[in-house]
Amino acid sequence: MDYQIWLIVGIAGGAISIAVAVYLYFWVLRQDPGSEKAQQVAGWIRSGANTYLKRLYTALASLALVLGIIIALIFSFNFETIGTTGVQIQPGMGAVMAACFIIGALSSAVAGYMGMRVAVEANVRTATAAQKSLQQAFRLSFYAGAVLGLAMVGLAVIGMSIIFMLTKDSHAVLGFSFGASTLALLAKAGGGIYTKTADIAADLVGKVELGIPEDDPRNPAVVADNVGDNVGDVAGMGADIFDSYVASAVAVMILGASFASAMQYKYTVIPLILCTIGTFASLLGIEFVKVKEGGKPGAALNRGTIITCIIYVAALLVLSFTKVIDVGIFWAATIGIVTGVIIGFTSDFFTNDQYKPVQETARVSTSGSAITIITGYSYGLISIVPSILGVVVATLLSYNVAVNNGLPGIYGIGVAAVGMLSISGMIVSADAYGPIVDNARGIAEMAGMGQDVIERADVLDSAGNTAKAITKGFSISAAALTVLALFAAYAEVVKANGIDLSISLREPMVIAGVFLGAMTPPLFSALLMLSVTHNAFDMIEEIRRQFHEKPGILAGTEDPDYDRCVGLAAHGALSSLLLPAFLAVGLPLVIGFLLGPNALGGFLGGAIFTGVIFALLMANAGGLWDNAKKYIETGKFGGPGSEAHKAAVVGDTVGDPFKDTAGPSLNTLITVMSLVASLFAPIIAVFHLF
């Protein structure tokens, strides 16, 4: 079979996905934008989000340009021949790698930007639609989320397919993935710092000190808070899943490229086939996400995810029967997608107020914030167990089904990761819906819409929170499998350069690498969270200053200066990214060039294990504390204003940077570090001090 046709199918699938995204974007724009007041509030949020993204992308463009030049220079030399014919100069290769890197970064940025653009248009329209019915508001917000989901997978599939079609080199696609991941890391980390800086500052002064309700227009940080929902949860998350999606496919492509030459092409293209099928499944699945008036939006989102999975597996079955893919690949991909969904839903167990962990954390809050923290943290640690077991089961099963069907086991693990992420179109659509309805609620509040509108927005928002929790578990677990495949890809690239990787804990260099790697995710988390607290402190001072100098703000006779808080959050977020960026991109290179490929292998192993564990802990503990507070606010254990509520507010504040800043950035960190290692492996294999 000519597998090149599948590259064309992939490009066509990606184009259809982007076309549908564009159609939905303009459909959203055609909806009623609402009253003048609502549009004014939405305008503030849009303006703040645009300002931040402009600054972020300007900074990232400079960074991408510098990295692109470095990549172009480094890859213009072929060091593999240093021992035989000496270093060969091949400027074409350098230019290709640099171009792929920049295209990857650009695609990631475009996906995030499209998602953010539609989100800041959809929020006010969702609030306006909620004046009429829940059904209309849900449809509008979900379709707006789908713009991000479909644009993201469309751009990724097209990018990977075209690059591979033109270069026939999976290493070039690795450059594309590295570009996407580098940008994703900084977009996610920066967005995470921004959103929690604004959220914490707005809450601590507004709610705790002054008793102002959430989303009250008198709070100077309220616009920054709503902007944060967009730049953190939409643009950041869009870029983040784009990176995992591409990285998982690239890892398998590199493994496929190590096959015997007769099978090489087929097994390099197969991950792209899986992504293409997932794209079509997502396009169909989105049509099943509908809710009737009075229905449950959360159930509609879950239904869409499950139907997408069924369509995907059915399509893979057809491909398996028609011998397009092997039976082993069918099973590995199916194991991946089923495990991903199960892990997603088990994450929900730890963060949903219908279950014991949240209820218990709320109950013990009656004894003070220390017990709240200990209990939530402990449940966060326990929440690691089902996800890790899921990853273990997926790893072992996919390895064995691959081996039993004549494929390398590690290739099966990579396929499981691709299977997990291949329905990202649907997953991201459901995830991006969350911040849109959250914003819609804020606009309804600030624009003085009726109580019925706010109650509908609350129903929509609640479903968004659940979708968010499921997506986090899903994306972290997928990242775990992805980096395992990337690790194997790294070993393959090193091997291709004459070094058989030896990761033994009896080797001091490996031990050093493992420890340094294990240290990196906690250090990275700490840097991000300290950035949040530092920036939040500055913003708290600014909010207090405004209330102090303008007493009329609280009285409603003077307007707050929203721009000051928006500017502070943006500046704080961007200026905090330098050291985390170095840890992600620079540290693996330092380890590799100083301590050698084996140490770098140990470094990746250490980083992967602590990264996954910390990511799960932080995402789930943060979500749990948040929902324990909300559970008390429903009238349990004394309700709002009670001692339990005060303790739960402390827990929620601690959990904010856990779940929305550090936690979600960790999977991108380990992906970027793995990609850096794989990309620079040929050079590290030649040049290392020890």
Next chain:
Amino acid sequence: METHFYLSLLPEALIVSMLSPEEFGTYYAVGSSKKSRGQAMFFEVDPNYRNPYFHMDEALKRCVPHEDGRPKASIYVSVYRVLEHIDPDALLDLYLTTQDGRTLGLKASDELPENGSGLHLYQEVVPVTPLVVSRLDPVSFFDLIVKNPTSLISVPAITFAELQLGELSSDPEMGMLNNLPYSNPDHLRQCLSDVKTKYVSTKMVDRTHSPVIPYRTIKNGFFVGNRDKLRYYPMPHADVLRIENYRWFRSANM
């Protein structure tokens, strides 16, 4: 500009102001440049009411706009034993202002609340501020505190509110606290058990309790009166407040 007399309950004071009740509530709760903030409760007093105990006309003369034309926000007429010197019939609407400055007006009712079964929790607001539990319904409690000549403890006039007890009203030992944010619930349960099972009809739960009330805990409403008259200001049901006074309701439920 129109001038108003307000009887503030937090603290007890008679004030003359050029602000409307809503403006005064916001000013009193959040709008002071002196940065004193917090919940406010006040009655509007009949502008024609006069009592020689207060220098009301003198205060009116002083209540003039600022040089830049801004209305005078407040002139304190009296800050001591104010309530007992005001005829309850002179009290107009009662205003409840949240700590972020949203104001709700309550009108007096001619009908007193029906006597329900179970125990009661009262927050006294003026002139003293204990939190007490009682077997007595609000009217009987008022009679005990204000009208009973044999009581060792009495006040010439009082403002108090009945607070919700939920399941604790009938089952102090095992009832669920649910949405009630009271501190030290074990002590509250013990006090309720005592008035249920022992000879005493009323027991003080907290002698230094802050008169600041989480408005969402108010059960029937506010009671104000002296030896001659008791007036009742019913609190609308939460569902009504949610629909008709959403902004206030939201702030009150923080």
